[in-house]
């Protein structure tokens with residue numbers, strides 16, 4: 001049995017890899033830029049994997065976190081925002097480039113897997129992982145395994161419309177620019193870090209990013225406080241929908257917006273306004289592995305424990 005695992009996170013501009021030993025300890029971690037095209041991506045992966053094989057002295061297992069997913073039916077990548085991956089037989093091409101079987105999984109799923117196995121969700125059986133960065137997506141895990149779903153999008157509810165819409169939200173007339181969505185009042189347009197900043201800036205005629213708005217809030221800026229109150233209520237509504245379907249023991253947040261502390265205090269107080277239960281046992285938790293969760297989860301796609 002292989003002792004070492006490699007996890008690769010295939011990002012839009014950088015490819016990052018991690019080498020874990022059999023206990024899940026990090027032995028090495030590297031990150032390379034690549035040209036935004038298919039061939040350059042595969043060559044960069046090859047370089048990373050060769051380096052890790054040499055460090056470990058064995059042919060390691062390799063798991064990949066990718067944008068979108070590798071279709072179980074066709075073997076082609078679907079839904080990737082790194083557009084050059086779409087409709088390519090990425091799994092087969094990686095296997096021939098690396099000379100071994102590889103496993104591919106959506107990057108939000110890798111996050112949820114990492115946090116379930118030895119992260120913030122370790123003590124819980126059912127986890128809903130949410131990534132709030134430039135995008136907004138989710139993933140489900142149960143007993144330390146990802147529930148991928150019939151359409152391979154289980155838990156990925158970020159492009160559904162916001163639930164329990166308010167008049168203010170309807171008046172924004174926000175519509176999603178993504179080709180696969182395009183829907184009015186798509187949640188991502190309000191909830192991603194970029195979306196949150198856009199909504200704030202449009203309302204206040206400003207030009208801040210989400211981190212700057214968080215800093216304003218800490219200094220007591222009433223506009224920032226108002227917008228975070230609205231954001232927390234939107235998140236509570238979105239979480240309530242998932243609780244109504246999956247009812248997880250823990251919800252773990254990742255991505256840039258997960259660093260905003262007030263979310264963990266305020267959102268749990270709002271959720272029962274929208275659930276069919278007047279008590280909330282679900283824990284709302286910050287991730288443990290931070291930026292490492294993507295690569296760690298990819299490595300754990302080969303979980304021999």
Ligand SMILES: [Zn+2]
Pocket residue numbers: 158159160176177178181182183186187188189
């Ligand atoms: Zn959308």
